[in-house]
Amino acid sequence: MKKLYFILFLFTGIISGNSLKAQFEYKDVAHIFYSRCTSCHHENQHAPPFMNYYQTTLPSYALLGNLTSNTMPPWTPDTTYTRFQHEHIITDQEKNDLINWINHGELAGDTTLAPPAPTYPQYQLYGTPDLILRTGTFVSNASTDDAYNCFSLATNLTQDRILRAYEIVPGNAPIVHHVVVNIDSMGTTTSSLNGSCYTITGDVGIGGYAPGAPPTVFPGQAHLKAGIRMKAGCKLVLQIHYPAGTAGQIDSTQIRLYFYPVGTTGVRPVYASVPLQNWSLNIPANTTRTFTANATNLFNTSVFATFPHSHKICTSLINYAYQNTDTIPLIKINNWRFDWQGYYTFRNLVKIPAGYTLYSSHFYDNTVGNPYNPNSPPINVFAGTSTTDEMLFDSFLWLVYQPGDELIDVAAILANDPLLAGVNENTTPNLISNVYPNPTSDKLNIYFSKKSDYKISISTIEGKNMLTAKTNEDYSQLDVKNISSGLYILQAQDIKSGESFSKKVIITHK
Ligand code: HEC
Structure with missing residues (x-):
């Protein structure tokens, strides 16, 4: 019998891959913290910083709990229903890798092999505000x-x-x-x-x-x-x-x-309005209730962003538009959290034709089973604006529809917006180990983390190519003295693996 258990154990070990895989060290998971967590978890923010090995090991029990309960990273909209820009999500693979690292004792290894930490400027928008x-x-x-x-x-x-x-x-x-x-x-x-x-x-x-x-x-x-x-x-x-x-x-x-x-x-x-409201909420203590709201969409609209709103008794909600059997999904939140509400910007404008009905349904759990219930024991809750009351108040940012709107890729336009300076950096943070000097006036040195075949380019933030180069080493030096002063995007791609990297570089000639 003992033998059988042993075989079973080995077998499940192979299937899950965990017990036989080389153990993760910090250098193997640092990029997950940098791409999925540190946008909120860096110095002097509301969330504790996770910018280096020492900082990430502190709340290990909390790390595991928050990851396995899907509390962190916080993203409540259901990504199988509609997709938005700037989603705070993590892939199953990344999550498993982190959990694996935590369960094996959060090994440090050689922490100097970890990719460089991202930097967070004080302001996210470029240029001078008006x-x-x-x-x-x-x-x-x-x-x-x-x-x-x-x-x-x-x-x-x-x-x-x-x-x-x-x-x-x-x-x-x-x-x-x-x-x-x-x-x-x-x-x-x-x-x-x-x-x-x-x-x-x-x-x-x-x-x-x-x-x-x-x-x-x-x-x-x-x-x-x-x-x-x-x-x-x-x-x-x-x-x-x-x-x-x-x-x-x-x-x-x-x-x-x-x-x-x-x-x-x-x-x-762009207009802002709150077409979906319900002020007759009445949720007796120790009950659950569903309340809805609807409104007729009077003319063709293009929805830019959505902001559904409730307080702490609400636990889930959905917004969509419909006519007969046609349904246009807008947002679905299966685990509504008052603390994590936000404006959600669609990747493409969403067309809602005139005559469609906008519909909202919120589910309220006024029992002790709702861990966020502000009252213990529960009391009767009615509509109101205090956080211990409840609301159904779903708003939208929208435009008057013009033909072709639904084809406009808002995310792509914003990705090239000069105010946001173009691109997301660190698409593959471990591809490049260093780029300097930045700003530069003459030469730009690029160090890759390994030898491979690389294609390199420098382009304007509008996408105009200024320079291309190739190397099959782990190093390249670009001569940029003939490129005029400005903000540019350095892109590098590992031709063998397809991995790519982009980074903002500044060229200044005094
Ligand atoms: C959108 C911002 C955001 C992102 C992204 C995010 N967090 Fe958080 N996290 C927070 C905030 C804010 C808090 C503090 C919660 C509070 O005070 O209510 C927090 C708290 C935590 C805590 C509890 C810390 C403590 O001291 O109790 C852990 C653990 C955690 N986050 C892990 C992660 C991990 C791991 C990731 C990435 C996989 C991540 N978070 C991504 C915002 C974020």
Whole structure:
């Protein structure tokens, strides 16, 4: 009998591959932390940093728990239903590799063999903003409860402008849980800073900030120029959520705005609205309930982004549009988490024809089985704006449809947007070990992590090729002195494996 067990063990070992595989060391998993975690987990953020071996080994039990429960990386939209830009996801392979590394004692190995850590600039958008608004020094008032404060900031715009992009930069990121932005076109709102500003005033919500969130950028190139109109004299209202226990700590958050130049023509307006609302929620203690909302889509629309909203009793939701048997999926969240809500930008504009019905359904679990139930024991919960009430409040950013919209690849346009400086870096972080000097005026040295056949190019952020080179060594030196000053994209591809890498490089001639 003993023998049989042994054979079985060996057999399952081979199938799972784990027990026979060479054990992972930090150098084998560092790239997973860098590509899947450190956008949020770096220094001075709300999440603890995972930028080196020492930092990743600290919360080992937590690591495993968060990974196996799919809590981290936090991404609640169901990727089998619809896909969005900037998804915080991890592949099964990467997750298994991490779990394997953790289960085998988080071996350090030679940590100097790990790929270089990515760098996170203070600002994600390039160029100089047209307007920077700040909350001013604010001392958090969140002692035993979370605090919500609304800062009403005058833009002092003397003429209407069209918003092309904005970025919210917390002054003290570890204590800023999230920020929601509304435009107050009339400019009449005032700040509400007593910690209970649950209803953010203003007329149009345009998005916000959450840890790891990218800046909001509207496509600004020939075949799709879009933006949100901001009226002269308008204010921006920032609702900032400071978590309990942060009282006394100081924050000064800024919003950095980029406008289209005055007089730019052909910019299509982006509208924000909340067509799906239900204010008759009534969820008795110890029950579960489903509530819905619907609205007729009056004309052809192109949906840019979606922002479904509920509080802590809600556990799942779905939005779609339909007519007869045709259904257009919008968003499905199977494990709604108040803490991880956000604006989700579609990869392509989603056409919803006139006459279709927009539909929302939210499921509420007001029992002790809901670990996020704010009341213990549960109490009757009704619709309301306080976080202990409930909401069904699903909003969208959208454009008036134009033929061909559904074919526009918004993700591709934004990938080449000069404000975002082109490309995602570190597509294969372990392909290149070093590029320097950067900025450079003359020579650019590229060190690969191994010898292979490489194809190298330097192009403008609009994609115009400036220089190509080849090497079959692990090193190459490019002469860039004839390329004019500017921001460029260095791309390298391992011709044998197909792996590629891209990095921003700056050329400056004084
Ligand atoms: C979108 C941002 C984001 C991404 C991406 C992300 N995290 Fe997190 N993570 C957070 C935040 C924020 C917290 C703090 C949670 C809180 O305070 O509620 C956190 C907390 C954690 C914790 C708990 C830490 C502690 O001290 O208890 C672990 C462990 C963790 N994350 C692991 C990971 C791993 C592993 C990845 C990548 C595979 C990852 N996270 C990706 C935002 C992120």
